[in-house]
Amino acid sequence: MSKLQLSVAVGPYDRMRPLVDGEVQIEGVDPTFLLQEPEEIFFRALRHADYDICELSLSSYSVKTAAGTSAYVAIPVFPSRAFRHTSVYVNVNAGIKKPEDLKGKRIGVPEYQLTANVWVRLFLEEEYGIKASDVTWVRGGYEDPTRVEKVSLNLPKDVELVNAPQGETISGMLEAGEIDALIGPRAPSCFDRGSPNVKYLFDDPQAEAVAWYRKTKLFPIMHTLGIRRTLVEQHPWLPMSVMKAFEKSKAIALRRLTDTSATKVTLPFIETQLRATRELMGDDFWSYGFAANQHTLNRFLTQHYAEGLSSRLLKAADLFHPASLESFSI
Template sequence: MGNHKLRLSIAVGNYDRIRPMVDGDVQIDGVDPVFMLQDPEEIFFRAFRHADYDICELSLSSYSVKTAAGTSPYIAIPVFPSRAFRHTSIYVRADRGIEKPEDLKGKRIGVPEYQLTANVWVRLFLEEEYGVKASDVTWVRGGYEDPSRVEKIALKLSGDIKIEDAPEGETISSLLAAGKIDAVIGPRAPSCFDQGHPQVKYLFDDPHKSAADWYARTKLFPIMHTLGIRKTLAEQHPWLPGAVMKAFEQSKALALARLSDTAATKVTLPFVEDQLRAARKLMGFDFWPYGFAQNEHVVDRFLARHHAEGLSSRRLEARELFHPASLESFKI
């Protein structure tokens, strides 16, 4: 009779936490996976334009837009392949008198896309912590390094938000380097920052400390991406969401065990054991949790902000994002 496993395409980033599945050390029950390791920009573009994959990483923001509108081809499970503190995501000109977040008011800020998950989280803490509202600045959108990038999905923003497109042929990085905008907010550093441009710096002098202080107060470890399963598949195979959830959990647990085995460090970075210890001291042993209960407060805060910004057409409840079978997890 042969192998009756489901052959499924799975598009995710090449993270240590998914390597055990890619390498075959962790199996997904009943699934014969074809992994495609791609950049999030490529995955999201193909997922939201064409639903190319059976299972894939999804931008939390784009997925929330689509879920609120009832047009998502995917249903998520509470696996979060990408999370990041975003205090490192604000880059400013050093010659514009921007010393603290409040100084961003009245400035021109470049973004690759307005609705990017990272940018929603940054706007959340800029307003909650420093009183800087989205309507206090002018947003300039365009590709970071390629002038042809566009927003993946159409946005309906409130009238007091000032958004303009970058001039023809210009990139966000080139505008910042030339001083035509005052700051950039986005999930990766603009190339002018990476190249050491003398007038481009982080907004926060010590973004690591700023983020740790914020976490200590809010207990928010921002979720960037979740994991989607094509809805038709989840309907045909009710066991699939649970099987995928279990494998992603096991894979992450194995990656963390390897990370903490520092007799011969697996990661090309000195002092990685100190980083791990510091993360667990600040955030607890399971500092990168999957599962609904452990993350409901984070998802809920994001959805409240997302709707307040006019990005999602209605205020979603956290549980609406996830397949019902994945809301409760059994303990292994």
């Protein structure tokens, strides 16, 4: 039987390298890997279903799944996870000294439904009492004013979402004080170049994230992995073949990260950071699979539905192909 020739679009992460380099094979598949940034993958996947297998925004995929319009079905592989206490930036002249001061402010977002923004709104509401209806949301591109919301939204009537003025970017508006804060998965360019007008909301975002994890045991999932639904219908063995390969690739990447005789990443102090992470979160801190992530997924989906982003309340199992919810053992 000839192998399936499939396109695979993912980010250029260390956990993908063994797959991309051919060290790990996907059983029955001859892949063509496309290493692209998330914004490109998500736009092309959600608008045009350009890929056979691809990384998907957890939020956008949930919107589509709830509506029954997703061209993809996911497996519980999570290429991207991140604590998002570093995702809130404020103008230093906006009078925002603590999270509660965000009430009544104008907050920029590149897209309202981005996964990172859902997670930020979750902890802002649960920890600090800030509801989505307490602020005015200003949607616009970070650096390109033509950016659009990838999926159509039906938000609650008490949530005010407006577009940035024509030709304006939310990075420029934040630096100029035309918005008070910005929430998003990337740092705006004004922050990266050290503008004196812009800073993190939290003075020590890592400490805030660690304290939040100790309390909630949530390590936010950003992206999942989707397979074209028509392919899965034709080849029911495909989800588990993909699942096994991505698990193996991640395991190799973590093993290499542990070998600090010659550091595999261009950053000092990896050994101490890795040890601290395992002490906080356990050895399998970047877990794939359904059972280990059911709690995190259900918390996200509850928030997603409460915000009016998904048209029905999904459960974690609704996101994934049934064959990927369990595995064999010997």
